Amino acid sequence: MSDTHTTSGGKTSVWTKHQVFEKNSIFLLIGILVMISIGGLVEIVPLFYLKSTIEKVEGVRPLTPLELAGRNIYVREGCYNCHSQMIRPLRDEVERYGHYSLAAESMYDHPFQWGSKRTGPDIARVGGKYSDDWHRDHLRNPRSVVPASIMPSYPWLETTALDTSHIDMDMRVLAIEGVPYTKEMIESAASDVKTQGAAEDSLTAPFLKRYPKAITRESGGVQGRLTEADALIAYLQQLGTQVDFKLYDDKANIR
Amino acid sequence: MEQKTSAPSGHANGSADPSAPAQSGVGTTGHSWDGIEELNNPLPRWWLWTFYACIVWAVGYWFVYPAIPLVSSYTKGFLGWQSRAQIEVDMAELKAMRSGMTTKIEATELADIEKNPELLSFARAQGSAAFAVNCAPCHGAGAQGFKGYPNLNDDDWIWGGKAEDILTTIKHGVRWEQDSNTRSGVMPSFGRDGILNRKEIATVADYVLSLSGLAVDKGADLAAGKTLYAANCAACHGDAGAGNQEMGAPNLSDKVWLYGSDKAAIMERITLGGGGVMPAWSNRLDAATMKSLAVYVHTLGGGK
Numbered sequence: 001m002s003d004t005h006t007t008s009g010g011k012t013s014v015w016t017k018h019q020v021f022e023k024n025s026i027f028l029l030i031g032i033l034v035m036i037s038i039g040g041l042v043e044i045v046p047l048f049y050l051k052s053t054i055e056k057v058e059g060v061r062p063l064t065p066l067e068l069a070g071r072n073i074y075v076r077e078g079c080y081n082c083h084s085q086m087i088r089p090l091r092d093e094v095e096r097y098g099h100y101s102l103a104a105e106s107m108y109d110h111p112f113q114w115g116s117k118r119t120g121p122d123i124a125r126v127g128g129k130y131s132d133d134w135h136r137d138h139l140r141n142p143r144s145v146v147p148a149s150i151m152p153s154y155p156w157l158e159t160t161a162l163d164t165s166h167i168d169m170d171m172r173v174l175a176i177e178g179v180p181y182t183k184e185m186i187e188s189a190a191s192d193v194k195t196q197g198a199a200e201d202s203l204t205a206p207f208l209k210r211y212p213k214a215i216t217r218e219s220g221g222v223q224g225r226l227t228e229a230d231a232l233i234a235y236l237q238q239l240g241t242q243v244d245f246k247l248y249d250d251k252a253n254i255r
Numbered sequence: 256m257e258q259k260t261s262a263p264s265g266h267a268n269g270s271a272d273p274s275a276p277a278q279s280g281v282g283t284t285g286h287s288w289d290g291i292e293e294l295n296n297p298l299p300r301w302w303l304w305t306f307y308a309c310i311v312w313a314v315g316y317w318f319v320y321p322a323i324p325l326v327s328s329y330t331k332g333f334l335g336w337q338s339r340a341q342i343e344v345d346m347a348e349l350k351a352m353r354s355g356m357t358t359k360i361e362a363t364e365l366a367d368i369e370k371n372p373e374l375l376s377f378a379r380a381q382g383s384a385a386f387a388v389n390c391a392p393c394h395g396a397g398a399q400g401f402k403g404y405p406n407l408n409d410d411d412w413i414w415g416g417k418a419e420d421i422l423t424t425i426k427h428g429v430r431w432e433q434d435s436n437t438r439s440g441v442m443p444s445f446g447r448d449g450i451l452n453r454k455e456i457a458t459v460a461d462y463v464l465s466l467s468g469l470a471v472d473k474g475a476d477l478a479a480g481k482t483l484y485a486a487n488c489a490a491c492h493g494d495a496g497a498g499n500q501e502m503g504a505p506n507l508s509d510k511v512w513l514y515g516s517d518k519a520a521i522m523e524r525i526t527l528g529g530g531g532v533m534p535a536w537s538n539r540l541d542a543a544t545m546k547s548l549a550v551y552v553h554t555l556g557g558g559k
Contacts, residue, residue, distance in 0.1 A: 046324030089342035091349060096388055098539065100342060128433070129539070131532035133403065134393050145401050146392055215433070246538075254339045 055253040057104045059242045062179050063235070064211045065167045065189040066196045066226070070235025072170065073228050074113065077154060084115035085124040085239065098125040099245045102253070108179045120151055125240030132217060135233045158229035164193050185210050196234060197226040214238070357543035365418040368550050375550065382551025385544050389536065398555055402514060403531055409557045411511035414438050415500045416559035422549035428535035429503065437535055440502035445487065446526025459483040460521040466496035466508045469516060503530060 021028045047053045063071060074080070087093050089100040101124050106112045130138075134145060139157055142149035168189040175181040185192075192210070195203040199216040208214060215237060219230035284293045317323060320332040350357075356377045360368060368374045387396065393404045400406035405413060414424050424438060431437040445451040451459070461471050462480025471477065485494070488507075492498055496507035505513060513531070514520050536545060552558070 042324065046329065050324065050327070050329065052328070089338045091342065091345040094342060094346060095349075100339075128534055129389070130392060131431075131534060133532055137401075137403070138392075145395075145404065148396075250339070250343060254337050254343070 053103055054107050055102050055104045057102060057243050057248060059213070059244055060104050060107065061211055061214075061242060062108045062174070062181055062185075063238070064192060064196055064207075064214050065164065065171065065185075066193045066231050067214075067235045067238055068170060068174075069162055069164055069167050069193065070228075070231035070233065071109075071113075073157070073232045074235060080113050080115045082115075082117065082119035082151070084118050084122045085112075086114040087122055087124045093122070097122050098240065099243075099248075101240075102243065105240065105243060108174070110174055110177045110179065123236070123239060127237045127239040127241040132219075132233050132237065135236060136229060139229055139232070154229075156228075157232060158227050160228045161225045162193075162228050162231050164190060164226075167193065182210075193226065197230050213242070353543075357541075360543045360546050365422065365546060365549060365553070368546070369418070369554065375554070378547040378550040379554060381544060381547035382549075385540065385548050386551055389540070390548070393533070398552070400513075405513060405531070406511070407552050407557065408555050409511055410559065411506060411509055411557070412500060412559065413498075413503050413505050413513075416553075416557060418549050418553040418558060420500070421552050421558070422545060424533065425540075425545050425548055425552075426535060426537045429533040430530055431532060431535045434535035434537070438503055440491070440504065440530070442491070442504075442524070442528040442530055444526065444528035446522075447528070451483070451487065451525070455483055456522050456525045457518075459488065460518050460525060463488075463496065463507050463521055464516075464518060467510060467516075472518070 021031050062068075085101070085106070087097045087099070087101045094100055101114075105124075106114065136158060137144050138146070138151075139154045141153045141155065142151040143153075168186050171179075171181045171186045171189055175186070188206075188210070191203065192207055195207045196214060196216050197219045199218045204216055207216070215234075217234070219226055219233075279294055281294045281296055284295045286293045317330070318332065319334050320336055321329060322332060323330045356374070359374060360378055360381075363371070363374060368378050386394075386398070390398070394400055394407055395404070398407040405411075410416060412420070414420060414429065427434045427436040427438060429438045430441065443450060446453065446456055458476055458480045460480075461475035462477055462484050464471050465475075465477055465480070484496075488496075491502050491504035492507050493504075498504045498506035498508075510516075512520070514524050536548075540548070
């Protein structure tokens with residue numbers, strides 16, 4: 001090997017040409033960028049055009065404005081640092097958490113909240129697993145219901161009024177990214193927040209037409225206003241519940 | 256410095272013949288930075304061959320497993336292996352492994368499961384595992400409960416403590432609106448909705464305390480409390496406060512208190528009303544698991 005690296009005697013080989021990269025940091029940098037881009041292109045781009053990436057499923061709908069506001073709080077508080085939302089197709093995970101996650105279930109998530117670390121449990125299917133009251137108690141002080149928990153307390157969520165002044169703008173941005181929010185959905189965002197959070201019966205029917213099977217609830221809030229905890233709980237309670245796995249055909253989506 | 260000057264063949268100026276052995280007896284690569292040169296030691300053979308073997312292994316992977324994206328599909332690999340097909344196989348294996356016992360559990364009445372030592376031991380093991388994952392976050396790892404979440408070890412049952420009652424509660428939940436067969440029964444918000452004023456709530460709370468023999472404030476008007484109780488509470492909780500499991504109205508004459516036994520806690524419950532919520536599990540757990548859970552909870556100690 002030693003002779004291929006030498007510069008003596010005017011010998012040129014592939015190895016000597018490589019010296020251009022070794023001796024010029026800017027070429028090395030460009031070379032590295034090119035190589036990494038190829039890796040990225042080959043691994044990521046096909047996911048955009050291969051039709052089999054996202055399963056065809058029924059029931060997956062965009063988040064309601066209240067759930068979306070809750071999702072924003074989920075991201076803001078960094079919940080994804082400790083909780084994944086990705087049940088892998090492995091026996092122990094399916095046994096503990098339920099059906100493995102489908103790509104379709106997070107197709108409207110921008111950015112997705114799959115996470116990569118489980119300090120706490122996976123919460124891809126936490127929706128409907130506990131009561132709203134439990135979430136309230138647990139967010140206020142996790143130790144009050146799970147004595148061994150190391151999760152931080154989030155007591156301010158239930159005392160902070162929910163800011164929904166920009167939720168329609170969030171929806172507009174998501175619509176640009178491909179989430180099927182209609183003009184009607186965006187325009188009625190503010191009232192939909194109230195409808196879902198206060199279970200106002202007169203407005204529930206059109207709301208449920210926009211967001212089928214969404215759960216309306218009397219959230220209480222603070223002095224008649226919805227709180228951040230109300231929004232976060234609305235978000236958590238729909239996680240993993242949109243696809244009915246009694247109807248879903250696993251065999252059709254083996255690929 | 257000492258080394259450099261004493262080195263043979265003029266290494267100090269960096270223009271040495273790379274093939275000439277330095278002090279180490281190994282040639283250099285010819286690279287020289289500020290007079291520091293790089294010995295051209297060959298890579299250890301074991302390392303090099305391991306490296307080549309890894310490359311060959313990786314190429315093998317491309318052919319054996321799904322690997323390369325194409326225009327409308329991707330290479331599927333000789334084995335035709337799919338993670339989603341594999342999990343189907345794994346879960347089917349698991350089901351088959353358990354089916355000997357789970358089919359028996361499914362086919363046997365709860366009371367008979369408890370009479371059969373083999374079935375009981377399996378049901379308790381399965382129930383215990385399912386309890387840890389699904390129930391412990393509310394009811395506690397030892398089923399001891401928390402404020403607002405009932406203790407399942409004692410013999411005080413809100414919705415009934417027979418194994419069948421427990422199974423119904425597990426299947427359909429409590430005040431779980433998404434399940435049409437859920438256990439329902441909501442206490443009115445006597446304070447918030449203005450049915451009773453604060454003084455009346457305090458008076459009736461004193462009477463409720465007296466029902467289970469707890470200490471009552473001096474000068475409490477128990478007679479007035481009794482009248483208020485009869486008018487507002489007795490329909491569900493019973494004249495003597497024995498409760499009604501049909502409606503989930505807790506027994507007020509015993510010493511077990513879900514939200515606390517001090518006067519303030521009782522006044523809070525009368526003011527707010529409502530009641531605890533438990534999810535329905537029939538969409539999440541299979542029939543055998545729910546039966547095992549019912550047996551597990553029933554045999555914790557307080558089952559009727």
